[in-house]
Every structure is written in structure tokens, then in C-alpha cells.
Amino acid sequence: MSDNAVLNGTSVTEVQIPRIGLGTSPLTGGQCREAVGQALDSGYRHIDTAENYANEDAVGQAVAESGLRRSEVFVTTKFNRDSHGDVATVRSAAERALQRLGLDYLDLLLVHWPNPDQDRYVRSCESLAALVETGLVRSWGVSNFKPHHLEKVLEAGLVPPVNQIQVDPHHAQRSIERANTGAGVLTAAYSPLGRGGAVLEDPAVRGPAERLNRTPAQIVLRWHLQQGRVAIPRSGDPTRERQNLDVLSFELSADEMTAVDAVDTGAGARLDADEFGH
Ligand SMILES: NC(=O)c1ccc[n+]([C@@H]2O[C@H](COP(=O)([O-])OP(=O)(O)OC[C@H]3O[C@@H](n4cnc5c(N)ncnc54)[C@H](OP(=O)(O)O)[C@@H]3O)[C@@H](O)[C@H]2O)c1
Known part of the structure; x- marks a missing residue:
């Protein structure tokens, strides 16, 4: 398995996203900067932030301090409901995020929640796709979109490269x-x-953690990867950060995968995207 997944998109060049990224919410300030800094030192090349996390500045500082070239780090951020809308509105959200991050382009910009009460998420997706053409963002996507939200975007003739949603074996x-x-x-x-x-x-x-001498978190992350997902675990602890990244060199058997699949409770996401959003 390669370290990266390929994002479908409107960009002429292929965009690859590292399969494991570091989640950063609810870390802010020095704690966030430290967690991101030690993650980049340990080999992470994908960081997930958002306008709503109030930590884009700390993420940007850690990226700058890492000594890595900009092209070596994949940065995802997301914008809030008041920036849903036409190209100028979404472009302004991207520019403000870039300013907070201290960067000159984003690797991935997501509509954080559909906020169907405003009914501007399809327009926002159109605006994001247009932004890719400008080079301000390399790729775009959505988050917390249920199938009926996605359907409306598809009906408009757009395919979001990514949908970031809550998934674990119990959900x-x-x-x-x-x-x-x-x-x-x-x-x-x-x-x-x-x-x-x-x-x-x-x-x-x-069970597999014992057989493979791995941590339970590594087993869960490996399950995500073997099913083709990208995953963005968050840890502020350097040892756990390293463990969470080290999931490419072992494999769960078909029976182990089936057993993990079987523990799904059928419960939906913690927050209902038809009711909640920001
Ligand atoms: N798009 C959205 O609407 C949305 C919503 C929620 C979250 N997110 C993103 O997803 C990221 C991850 O989600 P999350 O933070 O909710 O949950 P998570 O990554 O599933 O779990 C984080 C928790 O697990 C612990 N942990 C991490 N590695 C561990 C390990 N190896 N062994 C045992 N415990 C471990 C962490 O504690 P320690 O720090 O002590 O290790 C922390 O308490 C967020 O940070 C955010 O970037 C996006």
C-alpha cells in the first residue's frame, strides 16, 4: 500500500494526499504548535485544521518551524457557514485562512458542514472548484455531507474529491x-x-493487536487504510503520534477485517448535519 491516496479533481496535475494525517482539534496555541511540530518531526506530512478550530496560526507556525519545504506538507482546512456562497465569498475565506496559516496556497479546502438551512452548499462547491483553477487551492472537498447533500452537488455536475466524515468501527x-x-x-x-x-x-x-504486537489504535487505523480511507487521528502525545503513523508495514487478515466490520453499531454521527453546522 502506498503512503498516499490520489484525489480526483479538476486540477491538471495529480494531487496525492497522505493516507494518515494529524487531526488538530481541539488543540490550540502552544499545545497545537507542539503537537504539529513533533508530528512533522516524526514524519507526518498531512495536517488537518479548520477555521473553526482557531488553530490555523499555530499549525502554520509549526509548518514554518519544521524546515520542510512547503511542497512536502499537505495542509487541509475548512471554512464556516458565513463563507458559503459565490466565488468572491469563498475566495475571501481561502485568503483569510492562508493569512492565518502564513501560506500561499492550500492543499485541500473543505466546506466544513453543509448547513442546509442556508442552502448555499452547492454554490460553495462550484466556487471551490473555480478556486482550484486559480491555484489558490490544489484540491477541494466537503465534510459531513450525507448522501442527499452529496446528491445535490452531483446533480450540479460536480464530484467533490473528498468527503470528510466521522468513521470508526463502532460508527x-x-x-x-x-x-x-x-x-x-x-x-x-x-x-x-x-x-x-x-x-x-x-x-x-x-485480538489482532495482540497477534501483531501492535496497539489497538494501530489496528483501527490499519482497518481504515485497508478499506481505502484516509484517516486523521489526533494525539498530543509524541509516542502515540508516532504509533498512529506507523500503520503501513503490517496487515490485517480478511477474517480480522470482517470481525472489525462486525462491531458496527449502526449508530449515526455524533452530530446530525441536517441540524448542526457552523
Ligand atoms: N470535519 C469535522 O467536522 C471534524 C469533526 C471532528 C474532528 N475532526 C478532525 O478529526 C480529528 C480527529 O478526531 P478526534 O480528535 O475527534 O478523535 P480521534 O482522533 O478519534 O481520537 C482522539 C483521542 O484519541 C486519543 N488517542 C490518540 N492516539 C491514541 C492511541 N494511539 N492510543 C490511545 N489513545 C489515542 C487522543 O488522546 P491523546 O492526545 O492523549 O493521545 C484523543 O483523546 C480532529 O482532531 C479534527 O482534526 C473533524
């Missing part, structure tokens, strides 16, 4: 992933470790 969100896959949209899993909760204690996860 597999199969209907959303099926819709993503059917449309050629890459699924990026947020809260991929179930926020460090019960899923890491599940026997379907602990």
Missing part, C-alpha cells in the same frame, strides 16, 4: 461511504479512533 456510516464510493469521492475518516473511547477496548480490535 462505520456505511450508507455515507457507499454514496461516496459510488460517486468516486474519497472518504476521509475523522474521529477515526472513536475519540480514544470504547472501540479501542473492543475484542475485535484487541
Whole structure:
């Protein structure tokens, strides 16, 4: 398995996204800067932030301090509901994010939530696709889009390269992933470790962890990767950060994958994208 997945898109050049990225919410300020800095030192090349996390400045500082070339780090950010709209509005959101990050282009810019009450998410997707043409963003996508939101974007003739949604073995969100896959949209899993909760204690996860001498988190992340997702685990701890990145050199068997699949509770996301958004 390669370290990167390919993003479908409107760009003429192929955009590759590292399969494991560092999640950064709710880290802010010095804590965020430290977590991102140590992650980049450990080999992470993909960082996930958002306007709403109030940490783009800290992420940008850590990237600058890393000594890495800009082209070596993949930076994702997302914009809030008041920036949904026409190209000028979305462009302004991108420019403000770039200013906070101290960067001159974004690798991936996402509509953070569909906010269907405003009914401007399709227009926002059109605007994002237009922004790729300007070089301000290399690729674009959506987050927290349910199949009926995605459908409206597809009807407008656009295929978002990415849909970032909550997925862990207890919340597999199969209907959303099926819709993503059917449309050629890459699924990026947020809260991929179930926020460090019960899923890491599940026997379907602990069994392979013992067999392979790996941590439960590594088993869960490997499950994501073997199913073709990108995952953005968050840790502020340098050892756990390193472990979470080290998931490319072992493999779960077909039976182990099936056993992890079987622990899905069928529960939906923590927050309902038809009701919640910012
Ligand atoms: N698009 C969206 O709407 C959206 C929503 C939520 C989150 N996100 C993104 O997704 C990222 C990740 O999601 P998340 O932070 O909610 O949950 P998560 O990554 O599933 O879990 C984070 C928790 O797991 C712990 N953890 C990390 N690695 C571990 C390991 N190897 N063993 C045991 N525990 C471990 C962390 O604690 P320590 O720090 O102590 O290691 C932390 O408490 C966020 O940071 C954010 O970037 C996006």
C-alpha cells in the first residue's frame, strides 16, 4: 500500500494526499504548535485544521518551524457557514485562512458542514472548484455531507474529491461511504479512533493487536487504510503520534477485517448535519 491516496479533481496535475494525517482539534496555541511540530518531526506530512478550530496560526507556525519545504506538507482546512456562497465569498475565506496559516496556497479546502438551512452548499462547491483553477487551492472537498447533500452537488455536475466524515468501527456510516464510493469521492475518516473511547477496548480490535504486537489504535487505523480511507487521528502525545503513523508495514487478515466490520453499531454521527453546522 502506498503512503498516499490520489484525489480526483479538476486540477491538471495529480494531487496525492497522505493516507494518515494529524487531526488538530481541539488543540490550540502552544499545545497545537507542539503537537504539529513533533508530528512533522516524526514524519507526518498531512495536517488537518479548520477555521473553526482557531488553530490555523499555530499549525502554520509549526509548518514554518519544521524546515520542510512547503511542497512536502499537505495542509487541509475548512471554512464556516458565513463563507458559503459565490466565488468572491469563498475566495475571501481561502485568503483569510492562508493569512492565518502564513501560506500561499492550500492543499485541500473543505466546506466544513453543509448547513442546509442556508442552502448555499452547492454554490460553495462550484466556487471551490473555480478556486482550484486559480491555484489558490490544489484540491477541494466537503465534510459531513450525507448522501442527499452529496446528491445535490452531483446533480450540479460536480464530484467533490473528498468527503470528510466521522468513521470508526463502532460508527462505520456505511450508507455515507457507499454514496461516496459510488460517486468516486474519497472518504476521509475523522474521529477515526472513536475519540480514544470504547472501540479501542473492543475484542475485535484487541485480538489482532495482540497477534501483531501492535496497539489497538494501530489496528483501527490499519482497518481504515485497508478499506481505502484516509484517516486523521489526533494525539498530543509524541509516542502515540508516532504509533498512529506507523500503520503501513503490517496487515490485517480478511477474517480480522470482517470481525472489525462486525462491531458496527449502526449508530449515526455524533452530530446530525441536517441540524448542526457552523
Ligand atoms: N470535519 C469535522 O467536522 C471534524 C469533526 C471532528 C474532528 N475532526 C478532525 O478529526 C480529528 C480527529 O478526531 P478526534 O480528535 O475527534 O478523535 P480521534 O482522533 O478519534 O481520537 C482522539 C483521542 O484519541 C486519543 N488517542 C490518540 N492516539 C491514541 C492511541 N494511539 N492510543 C490511545 N489513545 C489515542 C487522543 O488522546 P491523546 O492526545 O492523549 O493521545 C484523543 O483523546 C480532529 O482532531 C479534527 O482534526 C473533524
